Amino acid sequence: MAIAKAERLMNLALCLLGTRRPLSKRELRESIEAYVEAFGSGAGGDDSFNRMFERDKDDLRELGLVIETVESLDGEVGYLARRDSNRLPPITLDAEEAAALGLAAKVWQQARLAGAASGALQKLRAAGLPEDVDPYEAHGALEPRIPVHEAAFEPLMLACRDRRPVVFDYRKANAAHPEPRHVEPWALECWRGHWYLAGFDRDRGAERVFRLSRITGKVRSRGGRFTAPVPDVVTVRETVAGWAGETADRSARIRLRGGAGYPLRARATAVREFGDGWDELEIPYGHGLDAWLVEFGPDVVVLEPAELRADVVDRLRAVAKG
Numbered sequence: 001m002a003i004a005k006a007e008r009l010m011n012l013a014l015c016l017l018g019t020r021r022p023l024s025k026r027e028l029r030e031s032i033e034a035y036v037e038a039f040g041s042g043a044g045g046d047d048s049f050n051r052m053f054e055r056d057k058d059d060l061r062e063l064g065l066v067i068e069t070v071e072s073l074d075g076e077v078g079y080l081a082r083r084d085s086n087r088l089p090p091i092t093l094d095a096e097e098a099a100a101l102g103l104a105a106k107v108w109q110q111a112r113l114a115g116a117a118s119g120a121l122q123k124l125r126a127a128g129l130p131e132d133v134d135p136y137e138a139h140g141a142l143e144p145r146i147p148v149h150e151a152a153f154e155p156l157m158l159a160c161r162d163r164r165p166v167v168f169d170y171r172k173a174n175a176a177h178p179e180p181r182h183v184e185p186w187a188l189e190c191w192r193g194h195w196y197l198a199g200f201d202r203d204r205g206a207e208r209v210f211r212l213s214r215i216t217g218k219v220r221s222r223g224g225r226f227t228a229p230v231p232d233v234v235t236v237r238e239t240v241a242g243w244a245g246e247t248a249d250r251s252a253r254i255r256l257r258g259g260a261g262y263p264l265r266a267r268a269t270a271v272r273e274f275g276d277g278w279d280e281l282e283i284p285y286g287h288g289l290d291a292w293l294v295e296f297g298p299d300v301v302v303l304e305p306a307e308l309r310a311d312v313v314d315r316l317r318a319v320a321k322g
Contacts, residue, residue: 013081022077166222173295197209
């Protein structure tokens with residue numbers, strides 16, 4: 001069915017692009033084989049044909065085809081797609097711009113996105129990308145990578161694009177079991193090697209950010225539209241950074257087992273050897289630091305402040321209770 005519809009839309013687009021004068025619905029119905037097979041060339045099935053034609057016309061417009069509606073002197077309505085209105089301007093890229101596109105295409109390691117990026121570069125080459133420019137050429141010793149290991153990434157990426165609500169099971173850092181979340185997804189962003197989803201949590205009635213590695217099971221789509229407005233700018237990175245203490249103006253003092261907790265060591269403002277296989281660190285302290293410290297389990301002991309130590313102990317007790 002999908003192939004038949006795609007073929008029908010292609011034939012309709014070719015008819016509208018190939019004509020020099022507006023074509024009426026009747027002429028299009030008699031010219032396109034799919035319409036003839038479905039409704040014949042007579043007057044029968046006019047209502048069904050009209051509904052299909054209007055859907056096809058809307059689909060083509062959504063794909064970017066500019067279709068004009070013209071009314072003749074005798075009142076008959078016709079349609080055409082002028083070539084000058086549907087022609088892209090010449091594409092000109094210098095070497096630096098082509099290199100940037102090639103670099104972006106190589107960033108993704110996921111097969112689905114890699115194929116799309118490769119196809120886009122092939123289209124640019126056909127449209128006039130300079131022959132002496134190789135967008136895949138290496139331009140440095142370091143090559144970027146954005147790892148995508150979570151199974152939830154692709155369905156959430158498509159849901160963000162299509163503005164589709166989703167539901168998934170999510171396990172918080174201090175919880176032993178996952179809970180269902182009904183979310184209107186806004187945007188995905190990678191921060192410090194981890195993917196995060198920002199969206200509107202319907203159960204809590206507020207914006208939330210979810211770490212994809214804590215999503216369990218499948219992401220299921222839900223019907224209906226978004227109930228909350230999508231902000232113009234979704235600050236995933238800033239929100240996660242605030243939770244992790246990146247914007248903190250206070251310090252916490254912790255004891256860390258030797259050879260463990262390298263992310264904490266990278267963030268430390270001061271490190272000294274404590275003895276007996278432990279080090280003492282000072283790290284930025286902000287909202288969410290307690291949840292992060294819990295992830296390191298017995299390798300971390302909070303010394304001060306007292307409220308951070310109490311929060312970490314409460315989280316560990318909650319996990320122990322299951």
